[in-house]
Amino acid sequence: MTTAINKANTAFNTINQNFSYLEEQLNRTGLKQYTASCSTLTPQSGLCSWNITHNLGTQNVTCRLYNSSGKEIIKNTNILSANQVKIEFKSSSTVSSGSHKIVIIGV
Numbered sequence: 001m002t003t004a005i006n007k008a009n010t011a012f013n014t015i016n017q018n019f020s021y022l023e024e025q026l027n028r029t030g031l032k033q034y035t036a037s038c039s040t041l042t043p044q045s046g047l048c049s050w051n052i053t054h055n056l057g058t059q060n061v062t063c064r065l066y067n068s069s070g071k072e073i074i075k076n077t078n079i080l081s082a083n084q085v086k087i088e089f090k091s092s093s094t095v096s097s098g099s100h101k102i103v104i105i106g107v
Contacts, residue, residue: 014070032056034104041095048095050087056106057082064103065089073100 034054041048054061059082065073075089087102 032058032106034102034106036102037098038095038100038102040097041091041100043091043093043095046090046092047088048091050100050102051080051084052087052102052104053084054104054106055083056104058106061085061104061106063087066101066103068099 034052034056036052038050041050059079061079063075063077063085065075065087067073073089075087078086078088080086085104
């Protein structure tokens with residue numbers, strides 16, 4: 001169990017380092033980005049929903065969702081406004097706070 005936790009922590013740290021690099025590159029291009037970790041999410045009928053306020057001021061956004069192992073999660077993205085999106089993804093159990101990370105890039 002400890003080995004699995006250590007591997008998950010290492011993967012999450014690598015993701016955070018990659019996000020820092022991405023943020024640096026985005027600042028050079030004029031693109032805007034937002035990143036956040038989830039709060040605890042409880043599935044309803046096998047789907048977790050996460051409403052995110054990114055304040056990028058545009059509906060031209062791309063969203064990527066990652067779990068703590070660094071794997072991208074397949075999700076549906078609904079653009080609610082120039083500053084908000086709703087992410088939905090399959091889950092049969094409660095998603096722990098901080099276990100998933102979203103990256104939103106907008107132009």
